[in-house]
Amino acid sequence: MHIAIAGNIGSGKTTLTKMLAAHYGWTPKFESVDFNPYLSDFYEDMERWSFNLQIYFLNKRFKDVVDISKSDDVIIQDRTIYEDARIFAPNLHDMGLMSTRDFENYSDLFDLMMSLVKAPNLMIYLRSSIPNLVSQIQKRGRGYEKSIRIDYLTGLNKRYEEWIGGYKERLLVIDVDKIKFENRPEDFQEITDKIDADFFGLFPISDDNPSKKG
Numbered sequence: 001m002h003i004a005i006a007g008n009i010g011s012g013k014t015t016l017t018k019m020l021a022a023h024y025g026w027t028p029k030f031e032s033v034d035f036n037p038y039l040s041d042f043y044e045d046m047e048r049w050s051f052n053l054q055i056y057f058l059n060k061r062f063k064d065v066v067d068i069s070k071s072d073d074v075i076i077q078d079r080t081i082y083e084d085a086r087i088f089a090p091n092l093h094d095m096g097l098m099s100t101r102d103f104e105n106y107s108d109l110f111d112l113m114m115s116l117v118k119a120p121n122l123m124i125y126l127r128s129s130i131p132n133l134v135s136q137i138q139k140r141g142r143g144y145e146k147s148i149r150i151d152y153l154t155g156l157n158k159r160y161e162e163w164i165g166g167y168k169e170r171l172l173v174i175d176v177d178k179i180k181f182e183n184r185p186e187d188f189q190e191i192t193d194k195i196d197a198d199f200f201g202l203f204p205i206s207d208d209n210p211s212k213k214g
């Protein structure tokens with residue numbers, strides 16, 4: 001089984017991945033940022049390194065999806081392959097930071113990859129305002145994130161909302177401006193109650209179930 005957590009930079013994906021993995025005994029698969037050879041260069045010069053960075057992420061995440069499909073464990077994944085292609089690459093293209101030629105090449109490669117894999121059994125989307133994202137990014141103090149532009153974060157948030165609005169698979173939306181799961185046990189329990197209801201209850205998360213919207 002594959003559980004995936006999606007959300008903008010600083011929304012709390014890694015923290016929730018760790019907490020749910022510990023709570024349920026699931027196997028976590030984290031996004032690697034500490035050893036990414038392009039990330040620091042990208043934040044210094046987005047136009048020069050955007051295509052390189054996105055190809056690196058696409059390659060790594062496709063390998064993750066293939067590995068997950070072969071596993072008998074319940075895997076919870078920190079960020080998804082969809083976000084690279086539906087959020088980050090189009091945002092870079094719209095901002096003039098990735099050429100149309102590179103974007104079309106990247107998109108063709110993504111479409112080919114997605115013809116070979118299945119969607120997660122559950123997608124958890126962490127919805128956040130820009131001020132909350134900025135606060136969380138500042139709090140964790142990663143040096144290479146100090147130069148992230150507000151317009152870049154804003155563009156990403158807009159695309160996340162558009163993508164989630166059209167997402168057709170099993171989905172749970174968490175408003176992390178209101179649900180502070182890291183610091184309030186009752187908020188974390190609210191999330192696990194919804195997951196339990198989906199997988200084990202009589203009324204699973206669906207288009208007709210209000211719990212789908214968090």
